[in-house]
Amino acid sequence: MIKVYYSHTPFWRAEVLRVSLYISNIPFEDVRISRDEFINMIKTGFLPNGKRVPFHQLPVIEVDGKIIGQTGAIARYCGKISNLYSNDNINAAKIDQIIDAATDITNIVSSTIREKDEQKKIEDRLLLKNKLLPRWFKYLENILSQETSEWFVENKMTIADIAMWRLLGWLTSGIIDGIPTTIVDNYPKLKNIHYTVHHNAKVQEWMLKTYGKEI
Ligand SMILES: N[C@@H](CCC(=O)N[C@@H](CS)C(=O)NCC(=O)O)C(=O)O
Known part of the structure; x- marks a missing residue:
């Protein structure tokens, strides 16, 4: 199961992940991070569930228990599995x-x-x-x-x-x-x-x- 972690806002960095998965009917857990959790993540580098965030920034996705950051990288990952990227x-x-x-x-x-x-x-x-x-x-x-x-x-x-x-x-x-x-x-x-x-x-x-x- 894929999890997408971000604040409860439709900002493009997160929405490109969520929407590409949603459009292609790929199930994912849409984890919305509260302001306090976000501030704590920036400081400590950890999500509320104890997972380590590589660059102390969101969004991140979790795939098979592994957390990956950087919008471009994870947008490509979601795009590839959603068939909304390109093989060329x-x-x-x-x-x-x-x-x-x-x-x-x-x-x-x-x-x-x-x-x-x-x-x-x-x-x-x-x-x-x-x-x-x-x-x-x-x-x-x-x-x-x-x-x-x-x-x-x-x-x-x-x-x-x-x-x-x-x-x-x-x-x-x-x-x-x-x-x-x-x-x-x-x-x-x-x-x-x-x-x-x-x-x-x-x-x-x-x-x-x-x-x-x-x-
Ligand atoms: N290079 C990162 C930047 C992500 C980013 O700036 N995220 C903001 C939220 S939109 C953040 O986590 N800011 C906290 C910080 O940089 O301390 C990416 O492309 O994902």
Whole structure:
């Protein structure tokens, strides 16, 4: 049995694991970590059940009792067993570059969330809104423009699209002060990835079952 450990939030790092398994009907235990348990894990490197977390970070998955971390690595594992990755080396690398881009985008946004100086935070968010995020979205839109289908890779939905769906869901949610909900509106192909994954029947089923609403 596979277990996925993360907080009770639909953040892309965890959702790419949960949703790829769910879509493909692969049973897994969806372990939601409380805030106190998370803080304790960062400090001690242990989950509440005594399992050691390799990098003191979440998400992690547990397979046959072994814990594995790092979003990219475990997204690929879940993608492989869910048939949402690729057996072709080039297409696999094309999927990886999107997951790595999602990580890079997350890092530039997260650094502004950690910023304690309120004035600096406002300036950083302006830079994100006006320059940094549009730059990344343009790169992603260019990649999509070179594809023959609406998807990032191989004419089908993969973990690249699922990761991007939730990353964009976060960035357009309005939860990040200074980042408008319209931030991807000028990138129609990218926006379409969000729309199409979001309206996938199994994804809809997952959101309603797990969160009681669309996320
Ligand atoms: N490189 C890791 C980063 C994961 C990460 O930053 N996770 C956050 C939660 S979204 C975390 O555990 N932060 C605690 C910490 O870094 O101390 C990955 O790709 O999974």
